[in-house]
Amino acid sequence: MSMRNRVSRGARAWRDARAEWKADHARAKAARREHGRPAEELGPPPTGFALLPWLLMGLGAASNLVQGKTPHPWAGGAGLLVFNTLYVYVVFRAFHRQTRQAPSTRAAVAAMTLLTCALAGTYGGAWLALFPLLGLAVGAVARGRHLGRVGLGLTVLAGTVAGLREGWDAVSVSYGTFLSTMVTAAILSLSETVRELRDAREELARRAVEQERLRFSRDLHDLLGHTLSVIVVKSEAARRLAPRSMDAALEQVSDIEAVGRQALTEIREAVTGYREGSLATELDRARSALTAAAVEPVVQLSGPPLSAQTEALLGWVVREAVTNVVRHSRATSCTITVAGTAERVRLRVSDDGVGAGAAPGAPGIGGTGLKGLAERLATAGGSLKAEPGARGGFTVRAELPVEERESTPDAALTESA
Template identity: 40%
Template sequence: MFGRIRGWQRRHWRERSKAERVELQSLITWYCTTWFFYGSWLVLPAVGGVRHTTGALVLGGLLVAVGALQCVWANRLTRPALDHYLGRRKLPARQLTVPTVLLGLALALLVALQATDSADFVACRLLLGAVLLAYGVVYALLVPMPVALRRGGVLCGVCMALSALTGSAAVEVLLTGVVAAFGVLFSLLAARCGAWTLSVLWEAEHAREVEARLAVAEERLRFGRDLHDVMGRNLAVIALKSELAVQLARRGRPEAVEQMIEVQRIAQDSQREVRDVVRGYREADLGVELAGAQGVLTAAGIDCEVAGETAGLPAEVQSALGWVVREATTNVLRHGDARRCTVGLTVREGHAVLTVENDGADAVAGSGGSGLVGLRERLAAVDGTLTAGPVGDGGFRVVAEVPVTVERAEDAEGSPVRDGEAGVRDGDAGMRDGDAGVRAGAVV
């Protein structure tokens, strides 16, 4: 799991999912926050608030160096700490040894600065907030919230006690506690809130994947039930009649031929019923797919516009174009980062043209080109073509074109002539089946 998560960090921004983008943005924000407080709360106060004496400058310089090391270690441990929070991997406790030592050293330098009166009151408090923030952003991701609050309270008490030991007034001691509390609470809010949001996003991402797998499993179960309903009864009858034919043949009874002819008829009926089940499984209703695409994309926060009518299109053309809509919609959700998607269906010059365009870096062939190959095979069955590729500034367009001939249009409208021809063909098929039955009887 962790290796897969680490892999997406090297991918281009457009290739990442929304959850991956939010995570990367959160990490960059935490990195920058640490250095921002280092520059504004540590470096600037140290430059302007430390006395211009040798001892004070040495202590101030050491504190600035220790603060920089704190930021480096914080940036280094932020990613592992986030992985620890999200449950991807555990962060060993020994990884906090160096940051803890640096925090203790920074607090010791602060106490020395205040005890020797080497820095003014405001500078010392800002320096305290900076060193606590650099440590707290990482620490807040590693322990439960109650534990972090409890230990943060203890740390605030220690800071106030140290301030009192250096001879600070009561107001100064109180302000020290306020600054320490701010550092602790800000670290918790900045780290925990962002990490909690990420955990919710990843759970939603995982739930979406599980939902898709369940939908596929449910469809497989439905298909299996349909096949069982079609084949179970017929196979049982075939087995019984075949056994009866064997017994009759052993006795030399002529009824064995009739039983085998009946077995042949049942087998042919079963074959036709299986074809009907498979055909129903493979066909897609274009109107349903267009409505479903608009609903799914809208639910995903993508502005989807669907234009066009499916009335008058032959069933085979609608089925082929319906698969194009389904595949394109799936890839807009899974491989792109679209904010807008338009689906248009027009019929011009004897051709039905379906266009699916989005403004994300889509990849219809996201699984090695199998998506495009499958769509082209379906469209080739109805003499259609498919083109797909980038368009404009970061957009992607899929265009499927299928000829709508007069014969297909008449089939869609149920033309009597075509129906008659179909009846003749069915009659021919019935005669061929009868001939086959006679030949089979003769062989028996």
């Protein structure tokens, strides 16, 4: 490759690195504004510009050229220009893992090594400072498990060339080469690790926000969907009963008021994230909602007492399943069965309606509410199945592991309403 091509490639690498540095700097400023951090706390990620000032170590060789102390100055000047061009090319590619490990980068480092040995071995003196510069470039590129062997090999090479040329001055050259190689690699590796940790922290923060939004949307869906359905059903019942029995209509209106007040309380608790459901409460509400919708409720409950978390999850299933029955099933009866053993508890909600997908707007098996409940139960080690019944209608089955609770299991209780 001609000198002109090498200079051209070095200039392109310089321009590309500068544009990338500006983009990284803009992203860093945007991240600081987004997270409310002061500008001094997090700087832009390092680039090859951080290693450019070390080119001043080659001023001694340039001074020898200007003062005419170097034989064949044109050859020495050309060699120094090529070395500086390769140095710029390598250090700007060293800050990105893909370009750092590219064959072209390794070839540039090999060319720098041969050129350094030729210039330092030929001229000696100030030209030996090219070895520590070479160490900076090698340390920026050779980060990883092979760093020790690479750094030691480069140190031995620098000491050998300097020893043949300058004698005992080789000690300082070897020490400077080893130090520049290892310290550069350590600092850049630490900087890269800090940047990766910062990116990981920001990603975890984004995921936490997404999870909280998902939790809140599920809670609002379960709360408002059921509550509004009950209010609509009871309002229709009050409208039908008003011409015939004002007392019965007022009773439905009172239920609407109670449901509304309870919904306000639950929404406030959902916002703060401290709401816990009660299976008994949800079963009572299910009876009330089904009765108001002219659906006969049949509730069967048996097994030992359940933990608060298990009751809350089963309460969500009852709420969602009964809401779908009231909205879409056109059923005349709905059976809710809770059966527990020492290890597992099973919930079954079935109706004799038209089944999934037959009614307009029916949620079907892949409904949003049922899908969210399936994810919740899976997280707790349980499962949820929703499918058309064998004799028509729709069936929702939920199963959860029984958690230990500090109470004595009561006798089995079976209730039919």
